[in-house]
Amino acid sequence: MSNTLNALVEALRRLPGVGVKSASRMAFHLLQHDREGAQLLAQALQQATTRVRHCSLCHTFTEGEVCATCQDPQRDATKLCVVETPADQAAVERTGAFRGRYFVLMGKLSPLDGIGPRDIGLAKLFERATDGVVQEVILATNFTAEGEATAHVIGEALKQRGLRVTRLARGVPAGSELEYVDLGTIAHALVDRR
Amino acid sequence: MSNTLNALVEALRRLPGVGVKSASRMAFHLLQHDREGAQLLAQALQQATTRVRHCSLCHTFTEGEVCATCQDPQRDATKLCVVETPADQAAVERTGAFRGRYFVLMGKLSPLDGIGPRDIGLAKLFERATDGVVQEVILATNFTAEGEATAHVIGEALKQRGLRVTRLARGVPAGSELEYVDLGTIAHALVDRR
Numbered sequence: 001m002s003n004t005l006n007a008l009v010e011a012l013r014r015l016p017g018v019g020v021k022s023a024s025r026m027a028f029h030l031l032q033h034d035r036e037g038a039q040l041l042a043q044a045l046q047q048a049t050t051r052v053r054h055c056s057l058c059h060t061f062t063e064g065e066v067c068a069t070c071q072d073p074q075r076d077a078t079k080l081c082v083v084e085t086p087a088d089q090a091a092v093e094r095t096g097a098f099r100g101r102y103f104v105l106m107g108k109l110s111p112l113d114g115i116g117p118r119d120i121g122l123a124k125l126f127e128r129a130t131d132g133v134v135q136e137v138i139l140a141t142n143f144t145a146e147g148e149a150t151a152h153v154i155g156e157a158l159k160q161r162g163l164r165v166t167r168l169a170r171g172v173p174a175g176s177e178l179e180y181v182d183l184g185t186i187a188h189a190l191v192d193r194r
Numbered sequence: 195m196s197n198t199l200n201a202l203v204e205a206l207r208r209l210p211g212v213g214v215k216s217a218s219r220m221a222f223h224l225l226q227h228d229r230e231g232a233q234l235l236a237q238a239l240q241q242a243t244t245r246v247r248h249c250s251l252c253h254t255f256t257e258g259e260v261c262a263t264c265q266d267p268q269r270d271a272t273k274l275c276v277v278e279t280p281a282d283q284a285a286v287e288r289t290g291a292f293r294g295r296y297f298v299l300m301g302k303l304s305p306l307d308g309i310g311p312r313d314i315g316l317a318k319l320f321e322r323a324t325d326g327v328v329q330e331v332i333l334a335t336n337f338t339a340e341g342e343a344t345a346h347v348i349g350e351a352l353k354q355r356g357l358r359v360t361r362l363a364r365g366v367p368a369g370s371e372l373e374y375v376d377l378g379t380i381a382h383a384l385v386d387r388r
Contacts, residue, residue, distance in 0.1 A: 002257045004238075004245045011238035014231035016223045022211065024281050027242070029210045031255060032300055035243045037208035042239035044198075044205035045224070049232045051198045052225055061225060063196045087218050106226055 005031075057128065059121050060086050060104040069102060076100040078135040082125065082154060084108050084142055092140060100138070103128060108141060109150040122154065129158055136164045143170065199225075251322065253315050254280050254298040263296060270294040272329040276319065276348060278302050278336055286334060294332070297322060302335060303344040316348065323352055330358045337364065 005027060012023035030038040054060065055067035062068070069075065079100025083089045089102050105120040117123070129137050137158050141147035155165045171189040172181055199221060206217035224232040248254065249261035256262070263269065273294025277283045283296050299314040311317070323331050331352050335341035349359045364382040366375055 002246060002255060002261075004242050004257055005255055008238040008242040011231070011235040014228060014235065015220045017216065017219070025211070026209045028279060028281065030239070031242060031246055034208060037205070038239045038243045041205040041208065042236045042243070044202040045232045045236035045239075048198050048202040048221070048225060049229045049236070052196060061196060061199055063198055067196075085222060087215075087222065 054106070055104075058102050058104055059106055059124065060089060060102065074099070077133045079138065080129055080134045080136070081138045081140050082151075083140045084147060084150070088140065088142070098138075105141070105150070108146045109153060110146050117153070120150070122157070125154065126157060126161070129163055130161050134163070136166060139165065139167045143168075248300070249298075252295065252297050253300055253318065254283060254296065268293070271327045273332065274323055274328045274330070275332045275334050276345075277334045278341060278344075282334065282336070292332075299335070299344070302340045303347060304340050311347070314344070316351070319348065320351060320355070323357055324355050328357070330360060333359065333361045337362075 008027045008030075009020065009023045012018055012026050013020060015023075018026070030041075051063050052061050053063070055062040055065075055070055057066055057070040060067050060069075076099050079098070080103055081089075081092060081098055081100055082103045082105065083092060084105050084107065086104060086106075089104055092098055092102075103125050105125070107115055107120045109115060109117065109120060128134065137154075139151040139155055141151045141154075151167055155167070158165045169192060170185065171192060172178065172185060178186065202221045202224075203214065203217045206212055206220050207214060209217075212220070224235075245257050246255050247257070249256040249259075249264055251260055251264040254261050254263075270293050273292070274297055275283075275286060275292055275294055276297045276299065277286060278299050278301065280298060280300075283298055286292055286296075297315075297319050299319075301309055301314045303309060303311065303314065322328065331348075333345040333349055335345045335348075345361055349361070352359045363386060364379070365386060366372065366379060366383045372380065
């Protein structure tokens with residue numbers, strides 16, 4: 001294979017979840033059937049890496065100094081929802097059930113991967129949570145081992161600072177039949193019954 | 195999400211096998227953890243789309259007028275192996291069992307997808323196969339319905355032109371146990387026994 005083609009396959013392999021076979025298939029597809037798509041992708045990558053940075057208030061991706069959500073005066077500044085990624089933030093937004101503000105960790109605590117409090121901007125979060133306006137912090141990290149640990153660490157630290165800290169409710173998912181729900185979920189739903 | 199980020203996700207979705215969730219995950223990964231990789235990928239795409247074209251003899255991807263394999267004087271010009279893609283060519287090369295030349299269709303006949311003889315360069319193939327030097331054409335298209343149909347069409351046309359046409363042998367894969375081999379494969383291996 002030509003060097004240029006090899007370089008393209010190697011570059012595509014850096015994408016998460018893409019091995020050498022997928023990368024070769026992608027390179028073949030782009031060069032044989034969609035050169036316009038390849039050009040578009042090159043431009044989009046170039047623009048995103050130069051323009052996209054982190055919101056100085058909530059750490060999510062934005063092009064300006066402060067993201068649109070943080071700028072929106074309609075938002076309830078007394079409630080701060082902590083999520084792991086912009087995708088999680090989008091999921092919460094789609095519910096339409098939350099009109100407060102966000103803090104996006106852009107990751108989760110993961111000592112085994114060397115990701116500590118500094119990498120997920122906890123100092124910034126604590127600063128923002130204790131600005132005198134925020135009254136409640138809603139922990140909406142994932143319900144995985146690492147997400148739970150991250151929520152625990154943040155929760156303890158914020159409670160010490162006298163803030164009201166809540167966590168998304170655990171329970172039986174909407175539309176599901178008890179027979180097929182795992183035991184841990186049913187046990188949590190029993191404890192948190194209302 | 196910002197427009198630049200949306201554009202990146204949309205561009206990544208044009209890659210084969212990538213849906214909106216994978217594309218979002220890729221964009222997040224590149225911007226949060228691997229901006230250098232994103233820059234590299236942008237450059238590689240740019241260079242590949244401007245530099246890579248088709249070999250004028252065998253149609254595979256190359257940067258020059260003629261690819262390295264077609265230029266190699268050590269290759270046996272009397273044998274021409276027809277494959278669907280550069281990846282298939284690489285698979286045949288890795289065996290070390292073929293020292294002839296190749297013709298890469300860059301696809302396969304697929305009437306349902308509107309891919310006809312012109313799209314896979316059959317006129318060029320017939321021209322090359324009947325240059326007076328080629329004595330045997332080995333059909334190494336895939337053993338799928340479309341690959342078989344493509345081999346059939348090419349084979350019939352070349353036989354009419356008086357060429358020797360062979361097809362890769364079908365049979366039991368090396369290292370496999372008969373118990374687990376599908377019936378069609380065993381039936382072919384019986385017919386083609388030697």
